[in-house]
Amino acid sequence: MGLLGRETRRTVADNYRLLLICLVAVAAVGGYLTYTSHVAPGTETTTRQVSSWQSSGSFTHNATVRNGTAAFREGEVLDERSVYLRQVAPVLDGAFTYTYSASDEGDLTAVADVAVQYRSVEATQNGDIVYWAVEQSLTRNGVQSLAAGERLTAPFSVNVSRAAETVRRIDSEHGRTAGRLEVAVVSRVELSGTRNGQRVDTTRTYRLPITPSQSSYRVGNSGPVTHSDDRTVETRVERTYGPLWTSGGPVLSFGGLVGAVALVYGRVTGRFGLTETERRWLAYESARAEFDEWITVGRADPVDDDVWATTVDSLVGLVDIAIDTDERIIETENGSELIVYTGDRLYRYRPPPEPGAGDSAEVHSDAETPS
Incomplete structure (x- = not known):
């Protein structure tokens, strides 16, 4: 085997x-x-970050109640509201704060200029059209040395009721333009020095929009607005x-x-390799398993001499005869023979002996030869 x-x-x-x-x-x-x-x-190319920085500019604001009412006590401070009442708290106070972080050391000098800006703007498909813009300085800080993590703060105060009258007056001087009238607190931070070993000379601008209405004024998003950058190098590594x-x-x-x-x-x-006997046995086993439902185990008794007996050379051939004659296949109890009996004819098939059962390969090969 x-x-x-x-x-x-x-x-x-x-x-x-x-x-x-x-x-x-x-x-x-x-x-x-x-x-x-x-x-x-x-090798492969990898990108490595060698330095990075991030800056942040933001506004804080509040308004003090100057004309007390049943709902607001005079002198009460209203913090970080999106809408303030002009009659109750007409002056918006606040501060602008700038700070930055750096992966390496930073040594900057900073100057913050805070102003109230009036302008007339019309939005078009090609961008905004600014008909006119006027600024009035509110605060200007002196030159301040600013290391990474330190803060630059510039306070401001705007009388919004007065600013609303001012923007309308300026627009009247220009013939009442078709633009939208805007009031905003604008902070410009001039930076110079070094950051992460790189030279810095730039100006950042931050806006805090203020939208006056008949009885109130709305304050826009106060930030923070961030800027960042990093420096990378490409190297080839294994x-x-x-x-x-x-x-x-x-x-x-x-x-x-x-x-x-x-x-x-x-x-x-x-x-x-397989001997011919083994191949015949495997073919028989495969056919026996495939057509098991056509086979019944029983005892085969002797038949009359006038019954013709025919030996077929394969189990598949015997199954074809059983199908054509609509008869069962009978397998003897010892499994040495399978037959189909039709009344006047007897068809038989003798399975090949299992290899290793004591018979020689030649005997196995001849086992399927018709008698």
């Missing part, structure tokens, strides 16, 4: 070429993985592979080569 079962050897023998191709392919893939991970891994790649390559290569050599050796030495 050999080291492997008959079914396994038949499968290997019938699919020898396909199995050999698969094993060679596995060895080739393993060789590629081994070569790329251990012999010539190659490519690295995971453990599945580095370990799997040699395993696949070795396994594929050993399997291919074993397959060829087994074919040359006949270890995967």
Whole structure:
């Protein structure tokens, strides 16, 4: 029988070429993985961040009640509201704050100029049209040294009722333009010095919109508004592979080569081959399992001499006769013979002996010869 079962050897023998191709392919893939991970891994480009910074500018605001009512006590401070009442708290107080962080040291000088801005703006498909713009300074800080993490603060105060009258008056001077009248607190921060070892010379502008109405005024989003940047460098490094790649390559290569050599050796030495007797037995077993529902185990009694007996050379042929005559196949209790009896004819099939049962291969081969 050999080291492997008959079914396994038949499968290997019938699919020898396909199995050999698969094993060679596995060895080739393993060789590629081994070569790329251990012999010539190659290089790849990586991006590394060497420095970064971020700045932030924001407004805080409040309004003090100057004309007390039943709802608001005089002197009460209203903080960070989106809407204030002009009659109750006409003056908006606040402060602008600027700060920055840097991955390395920073040494900047900063000047903050806070102004109230009046302008007339019309929005179009091609962008805003500014008919006119006027600014009045509210606060100007002196030059201040600013290290990373430190804060620059500039206070401001705007009488919104007076600002609403001012923007209408200026627009009247320009013939009442078609633009939207705007009031805003604008802060400009002039920065110079070094940050992360890089020269800095720039100006940042931040806006706090104020929208007056008949009885109130609305304060827009106060921030923070951030700016950031980072500096990166590209370097080429040796490519690295995971453990599945580095370990799997040699395993696949070795396994594929050993399997291919074993397959060829087994074919040359006949270890995967089947005798003719074994092939007949396997064919019978397959047919017996496939047509089991047509077969009934029973006892075969002798028949009259005038009944013709015919021996067929395969179980499949006997099944065809049973189908054509609509008869059952009877298998003797000892399994030595299968018959189909039609009344005047007896069809029989004698299964080949199982290999290894004591009969020679030649006897097995002749077992299916018609008598």
